[in-house]
Amino acid sequence: xxxxxxxxxxxxxxxxxxxxxxxxxxxxxxxxxxxxxxxxxxxxxxxxxxxxxxxxxxxxxxxxxxxxxxxxxxxxxxxxxxxxxxxxxxxxxxxxxxxxxxxxxxxxxxxxxxxxxxxxxxxxxxxxxxxxxxxxxxxxxxxxxxxxxxxxxxxxxxxxxxxxxxxxxxxxxxxxxxxxxxxxxxxxxxxxxxxxxxx
Amino acid sequence: xxxxxxxxxxxxxxxxxxxxxxxxxxxxxxxxxxxxxxxxxxxxxxxxxxxxxxxxxxxxxxxxxxxxxxxxxxxxxxxxxxxxxxxxxxxxxxxxxxxxxxxxxxxxxxxxxxxxxxxxxxxxxxxxxxxxxxxxxxxxxxxxxxxxxxxxxxxxxxxxxxxxxxxxxxxxxxxxxxxxxxxxxxxxxxxxxxxxxxxxxxxxxxxxxxxxxxxxxxxxxxxxxxxxxxxxxxxxxxxxxxxxxxxxxxxxxxxxxxxxxxxxxxxxxxxxxxxxxxxxxxxxxxxxxxxxxxxxxxxxxxxxxxxxxxxxxxxxxxxxxxxxxxxxxxxxxxxxxxxxxxxxxxxxxxxxxxxxxxxxxxxxxxxxxxxxxxxxxxxxxxxxxxxxxxxxxxxxxxxxxxxxxxxxxxxxxxxxxxxxxxxxxxxxxxxxxxxxxxxxxxxxxxxxxxxxxxxxxxx
Ligand code: SF4
Numbered sequence: 001x002x003x004x005x006x007x008x009x010x011x012x013x014x015x016x017x018x019x020x021x022x023x024x025x026x027x028x029x030x031x032x033x034x035x036x037x038x039x040x041x042x043x044x045x046x047x048x049x050x051x052x053x054x055x056x057x058x059x060x061x062x063x064x065x066x067x068x069x070x071x072x073x074x075x076x077x078x079x080x081x082x083x084x085x086x087x088x089x090x091x092x093x094x095x096x097x098x099x100x101x102x103x104x105x106x107x108x109x110x111x112x113x114x115x116x117x118x119x120x121x122x123x124x125x126x127x128x129x130x131x132x133x134x135x136x137x138x139x140x141x142x143x144x145x146x147x148x149x150x151x152x153x154x155x156x157x158x159x160x161x162x163x164x165x166x167x168x169x170x171x172x173x174x175x176x177x178x179x180x181x182x183x184x185x186x187x188x189x190x191x192x193x194x195x196x197x198x199x
Numbered sequence: 200x201x202x203x204x205x206x207x208x209x210x211x212x213x214x215x216x217x218x219x220x221x222x223x224x225x226x227x228x229x230x231x232x233x234x235x236x237x238x239x240x241x242x243x244x245x246x247x248x249x250x251x252x253x254x255x256x257x258x259x260x261x262x263x264x265x266x267x268x269x270x271x272x273x274x275x276x277x278x279x280x281x282x283x284x285x286x287x288x289x290x291x292x293x294x295x296x297x298x299x300x301x302x303x304x305x306x307x308x309x310x311x312x313x314x315x316x317x318x319x320x321x322x323x324x325x326x327x328x329x330x331x332x333x334x335x336x337x338x339x340x341x342x343x344x345x346x347x348x349x350x351x352x353x354x355x356x357x358x359x360x361x362x363x364x365x366x367x368x369x370x371x372x373x374x375x376x377x378x379x380x381x382x383x384x385x386x387x388x389x390x391x392x393x394x395x396x397x398x399x400x401x402x403x404x405x406x407x408x409x410x411x412x413x414x415x416x417x418x419x420x421x422x423x424x425x426x427x428x429x430x431x432x433x434x435x436x437x438x439x440x441x442x443x444x445x446x447x448x449x450x451x452x453x454x455x456x457x458x459x460x461x462x463x464x465x466x467x468x469x470x471x472x473x474x475x476x477x478x479x480x481x482x483x484x485x486x487x488x489x490x491x492x493x494x495x496x497x498x499x500x501x502x503x504x505x506x507x508x509x510x511x512x513x514x515x516x517x518x519x520x521x522x523x524x525x526x527x528x529x530x531x532x533x534x535x536x537x538x539x540x541x542x543x544x545x546x547x548x549x550x551x552x553x554x555x556x557x558x559x560x561x562x563x564x565x566x567x568x569x570x571x572x573x574x575x576x577x578x579x580x581x582x583x584x585x586x587x588x589x590x591x592x593x594x595x596x597x598x599x600x601x602x603x604x605x606x607x608x609x610x611x612x613x614x615x616x617x618x619x620x621x622x623x624x625x626x627x628x629x630x631x632x633x634x635x636x637x638x639x640x641x642x643x644x645x646x647x648x649x650x651x652x653x654x655x656x657x658x
Contacts, residue, residue, distance in 0.1 A: 015509055016390050016484045020624045025605045029263065029275035031237035031282050043626050048612070072505075074391025074424060078624060079603075080235060080326045082342035100394050103426040104326055108342035160219040160358065171344070173246065175352045178223055181215040182251075182354055185225055192450040195228045196254040197293040197314065 003166060005094045005115060005139040009131040010057045010066035017071060018078035019105065023087045036087035062134045070127045071098040076105025085112045095139045097146065097155065099124050110161050113168055115141055117155035127153065141165050201459035203362050204429050205397040208337040211454060212320045214354055224357040226349050227319045227449065230305050231258040231292075233279040234605070235324030239346035240286040251353045253291040257314070258283055259305045260296050262605050266567050266594035269298045272607040290350075301444075303570020303597035306330040306418065306538035310410070311572055313443025317432035318451030322349055326421045327538050327621065333413035334439075335432030335456035337397075340421065360397040360426050361465040364458075367404035369472040374655040376548065377412030378540060378619070378638035380404060381419040382478040382488050387470055390486040394424035396466070399458060404472035405430060410439040411544035418539045419621050422485040431457035479525060479651055480623045480636040482513035487623075489525060491641065491653045497521030516625055517633050518613065525651050528635070532616040533564040533591075533646035534628075535639045537602035540619035541569030545639040546577050549619075550585040552643035552657050558590040559649030565592045565608065567600040591646070604628045617645035 027039030044056045057063050075098045076084065085108040088096070095115040109116050117139060119127065130148050131137070138147040141162060146153045157165075164171075186194075202210070214223040231239075236258065243250070250256070260283065263276035271277035280297065287294035295302045301312065306327055309315050317335035321328060324346045331338030341355065349355055365384055384400075398420055405416065413430050420428030430436075432455075440446055476490035489496065495514070498507045498521065514521060519528065535541065535549050546568060558564050566586050568574035574597060577583060583593050594600070601608040602620040604627070610616050612631030619642045623634040635651060644654040 013505070014512070015505065018622075018624045020603075020622070020627050024626055024630070025603055028234050028605065029279060031241070031278060033238050043630060048630070074394065077391055077422075077424065078326065078622060080324055080340040080342055082235070082238075082344060085342070100391055100424075102391065102424055103394060104340050104342055107345065111342065111344040158220065158358070160217075160221045160356075163219045170246075171356055172242070172248070172348045172351050175223060175348060175354060175356065176248075178215060178217075178352075178354075181223070182225070182352060185214045186353075190452075192448075192452070193227070194255070195314070195319070195449050197228075197257045197445070 003140065003142045005068060005141070006136065007067040008062055008065050008134065009068035009070050009127070009137040010063035011128045011131040012057060012069050012071045013128055015072035016074045016077055019076060019081050019084040020078055022076065022084040023081060028081060028083055033086050036083055037090035040087035040091045067092050067094045068137050068139060069093060069096045070124065070131045071096055073099050075101050077102040080104045082108045085109050085114055089114055097124070097127055110164050111171065113165060115139060115165055117144070117146065117157060119153065119155045123153050201462040203462045203464060204335065204399055204431055204456060204458045205337070205360070205362050205427060207454055207456065208318070208320065209359055211318065211451070217356070221356045221358050223354040225320060225354055226322045227255065228314060228321045229256045229349050230309060230321070230323040231256065231283070231346060232262050232305055232325060233260050233283040234262050235343050236286070236346055237279065237282050238343045239350060242347040243350060248351045250290040250292065250350045255353060256292045256350070258287045258292055258294045259308055260302060261304045261598045262603065264297055264596065264598045265606050266596045266598050266600045266608065269596055276606065297596070300571050303573065304538045304541065304599055307542060307569030307573060310414065311443060311570055313440065313446035313448065316440055316449050317436060317456040318454060319449055322355060327418050329421045329425060329428040330414050330418040330538065332417035332428040333410060333430050334436055335430065337427055337429070339427050361395055363393055363396040363398045363466040363468065364464040365398055365400050366402035366469045367400065367472045368402045368469055369404065370407065371404050371472045371475050374658065375475050375477060376638040376640065377408055377415040379475055379477050381416045382485070382636065383470060383475045385419065385422050385486045386478065386488045388423050388468065390422055390484045391424040396425055397427035397429065398423065398425040399429040402472065406433070409544065410435060411542045414542070415539055422621060477638065477641055477654055479641065481517065481519060481525065483516055483623055483625050484513070485621065485623060485636060487513060491525055491651065493525055495519050495521055495523040495525065526653065527650065529615070529650040530617045530645055531563065531614045532610060533558070533562060533642050534601045534616055534618045534620065535565070535642050536567035536569070536600050537620040538569065539621040540639045541567060541573065543573050543576050545619065546573070546582050549639040549643040550582045552640050552654060553589040553591070553647070554585050556589055556647050558646040562646050562649055564590060564646045565594065565601065567594045568597055570597045573597065601628055617642045617651065
């Protein structure tokens with residue numbers, strides 16, 4: 001993960017953009033993580049006959065090249081499908097700036113190196129305006145600042161998420177190092193506290 | 200020190216603190232489905248890892264399978280189903296596949312099998328895992344990377360949420376169901392209004408609910424953004440724990456699974472039970488709802504420019520005009536199903552409306568019982584005859600079906616569906632499909648009338 005994400009930011013001010021909109025279900029019938037760029041925002045990007053929808057910001061200049069989004073409240077609500085985050089990453093999105101994100105989407109983003117800087121709604125309105133003007137944004141995960149032509153906007157990001165983004169670690173392998181603590185916890189459980197699904 | 204139910208659940212499962220401020224928590228039980236687990240298993244494969252406690256997991260096929268027959272609807276769906284089965288076989292994990300008498304929607308199957316009980320921590324790669332809060336258990340949805348994590352370590356990285364108590368004070372009027380209660384809560388607090396919170400439901404209207412109603416409430420709490428929904432365990436909970444295949448398997452004796460008197464919440468919200476009416480959604484977010492006696496809102500009802508823009512977009516998508524009476528909205532399709540409302544209790548309520556009645560001409564009406572066991576119970580009670588006599592299709596196989604339309608039950612562009620499900624997002628039930636959420640009894644009433652209608656006029 002780069003410490004600074006620099007590029008065009010696209011305005012997507014709709015509230016409650018849900019994971020069905022980010023990754024429609026017809027793209028979910030897959031057993032791999034790949035090939036999801038085509039599905040990302042598919043119903044907003046394409047008409048039924050697969051022609052491009054010019055009314056969608058990511059189909060317009062200069063935002064076709066956007067790697068940052070400025071979004072409305074409660075982005076990523078709905079289902080737990082991590083495909084939404086995989087798809088966003090595969091279409092080149094590296095940061096999504098907004099006021100609030102749904103919890104599972106937030107955790108999924110962190111696992112996949114997608115930065116979610118959180119700002120107040122006043123600051124979001126400012127960033128929306130700047131993104132509409134096609135400004136280059138520079139998001140510093142290290143300093144928790146978005147820089148637009150020298151104008152600095154501070155954002156919020158909890159420490160664990162910041163560390164995860166900066167280090168790009170593998171949580172599964174990392175947590176396996178805590179096996180002793182997990183063993184100790186399991187040993188402290190009574191038999192009645194250990195679920196065993198009988199086949 | 201006094202603690203909330205949520206804090207007790209987190210404390211009881213904390214394995215250790217981590218250096219970056221997160222903690223590891225122990226997952227007592229983990230459920231998987233066919234579409235959010237494949238990449239978790241391949242992750243294990245790539246990293247050369249084992250499943251730590253295979254007996255603490257269950258896999259169920261529910262999202263992609265057809266409900267007309269036991270055959271997978273297409274090759275891609277078959278691939279997902281077969282992939283889950285072979286992963287489970289390889290790792291020795293219990294698997295309820297197609298044709299298995301225990302198969303069904305995960306959140307219907309788990310309580311039915313007696314696998315949810317007070318004090319448990321239950322995770323699943325599905326957002327509606329909040330359902331288990333109805334048992335005084337901590338249930339929450341996780342992504343696929345976390346599925347991999349829990350398979351390998353039986354734990355998750357976690358940070359404590361803020362707490363919110365929602366009290367539904369006073370009894371609800373006759374004809375008002377658990378679905379209306381939670382839809383009211385979503386309307387008042389807003390979609391995402393509980394992001395970052397664990398919500399506990401309290402008050403006499405909640406206490407008076409049976410387990411099925413409590414599950415409906417906790418299930419849909421995720422539409423608030425709640426990462427956990429809880430109801431204290433009481434006599435009703437205790438009574439629901441016996442008589443199932445896995446009853447008594449899990450028991451946590453060293454704690455009472457309720458909030459201590461005087462424990463403080465970060466936020467406290469009270470809603471008067473008597474004010475709740477049967478609700479329907481008019482828009483494309485679950486908080487866009489009005490009473491069935493009301494009208495489609497107009498821009499005058501909203502002050503902020505953003506809310507107005509949202510309203511206009513939703514009305515265009517839904518093909519409605521501002522100010523239109525709700526009961527003038529005609530429907531094409533009626534759907535009863537989903538993990539919110541396809542339990543035996545829901546089917547009984549809908550059948551009560553349909554008994555001796557027929558659905559309107561030209562309406563397509565489908566009922567998909569939540570599990571094979573639910574279907575068999577309903578059939579033994581004679582509910583199938585009632586639904587079929589009224590003109591409903593009674594589906595022989597259980598699954599999510601038209602709740603998310605990942606199988607072949609897809610609503611067409613512009614098709615208007617009265618639906619007992621939980622999400623009315625754009626495209627949820629099919630590209631361009633228009634969803635109105637409501638209770639299963641209201642769906643039945645709408646099917647009979649051919650339009651949205653007040654179920655209280657049907658009794
Ligand atoms: S019934 Fe609907 S909400 Fe429930 S698990 Fe299935 S798809 Fe998800």
